[in-house]
Amino acid sequence: MINLQPYADPKYFVLLLVALLPLMIGLYYGHRLRVYETIVSAAFITLMFTGAKWQQGVALIAYVVYQLLLVTGYARYRQTKNTTPVFVSVVALSILPLVIVKVTPALGPNQSLLGFLGISYLTFKAVQVLMELRDGTIKQLSLGMFLRFMLFMPVISSGPIDRYRRFAKDYEQVPTQSDYVGMLERAVWYLFLGFFYKFILGYVFGTLWLPRLAQAALVHRGWLGLSPALGLYMYDYAMYLFFDFAGYSLFAVALSLVMGINTPMNFNRPFQAHNIKDFWNRWHMTLSFWFRDFIFMRVTFFIMKHKLIKNRIRISQVAYLINFLVMGFWHGVTWYYIVYGLFHAGAIIINDYWLRFKKKHRKQLPHNRWTEALAIFITFNVVCFSFLIFSGFLDTLWFK
Secondary structure (H helix, E strand, O other), rough: OOOOOOOOOOOHHHHHHHHHHHHHHHHHHHOHHHHHHHHHHHHHHHHOOHHHHHHHHHHHHHHHHHHHHHHHHHHHHEEEEEEEEHHHHHHHHHHHHHHHHHHHHOOOOOOOOOOOOOHHHHHHHHHHHHHHHHOOOOOOOOOOHHHHHHHHHHHOOOOOOOOOHHHHHHOOOOHHHHHHHHHHHHHHHHHHHHHHHHHHHHHHHHHHHHHHHHHHHHOOOHHHHHHHHHHHHHHHHHHHHHHHHHHHHHHHHHHHHHOOOOOOOOOOOHHOOOOOOHOOOOOOHHHHHHHHHHHHHHHHHHHHOOOOOOOHHHHHHHHHHHHHHHHEEEHEEEEEEEEHHHHHHHHHHHHHHHHHHHOOOOOOOOOOHHHHHHHHHHHHHHHHHHHEEEEEHHHHHHHO
16 A cells, blocks of 8 residues: 655655645635545645554554543543642653653664654644643633544654644634735745755755765774764764754644644754754754743743742753753663763753853953854854754764
8 A cells, every 4th residue: 555754855845746736725815624635634644654654553543532532531630639749640651652662662672553654743732732721821722622633644654743732723713814825835945945954955965965875984993983074974973964954843843734734943053053052943943942841831831830949040050950851861762862862961961051151241241243153153053063963873883
């Protein structure tokens, strides 16, 4: 049976755009064909999990039903009560399937039967809804809208991570004809840019160069495995990671626009960041902002509320450590993902020290295009080194 993976080849785009044509005509004339959209989305999601991936499809159905029961149950509970133990328990239950999927490979050679393509991003969505129900920012939860939000086809596998209220507002308010034409123009540009990123630059950096540089680094290893080839591998992997994922994200945003939804962008020239904090405001932004809002800020608030630490600087440092440690574990239970998270936490803490020092000595420290260029250069190299850790290649180089 045919199996279609999202954005894997040009055939996928042709089939999807043909299928979406009636929806596009409806949106152009001010009507959202909800039933037709549901049918097309369900068909393409089904085609992601056919053939050898049928078990993932079953896991997806069971997972969505599980999260639906948790979220709607908590929404009903939240109408009259708001106790912390119940909230914490529901959030823990919501992330439990993802924890099992991430931990299982670390315990043995097999993958968890609960796993499927996109479980991380669906978990982020479900937890976000639970937290906003707790905060009272989501007053009413529509069952149908929650399912559309969770299973929005263009972003189901790898994001970007939207927010429920923003998505619901877009879905309910059909764009005007002129606005939709503008959305289609942006979609065309993002599609062409995405093809250039993923299928040309991603192919060059990832398929053509990366294996050769990896082999050269393994052959010509020096002290601690260091070699010029390893340095080239580091930069090449950083480029591949960006162009492959940014291209994918552009496809997701473009198809969202075609369907009348302004899904947020995921990247904003991250390699032009002036410091590591600026980098996280540009790189995988929907993930970064999710962690900021639902991990960093809540850890900070918890510490301040219970007066666990008095010094505000120390509070932020502890929150950064927890935030990026969780992010590391989210990527996988391996030493290089965890070190990657701790590396970025340390980089941000050091950056905060530097920014405070710079603020106190602003008269003595020059600020011009040369110092800005130096800041970008340092940040770029720090980020590329972190991606070398993230790649897992050092694990191969040192231990295998």
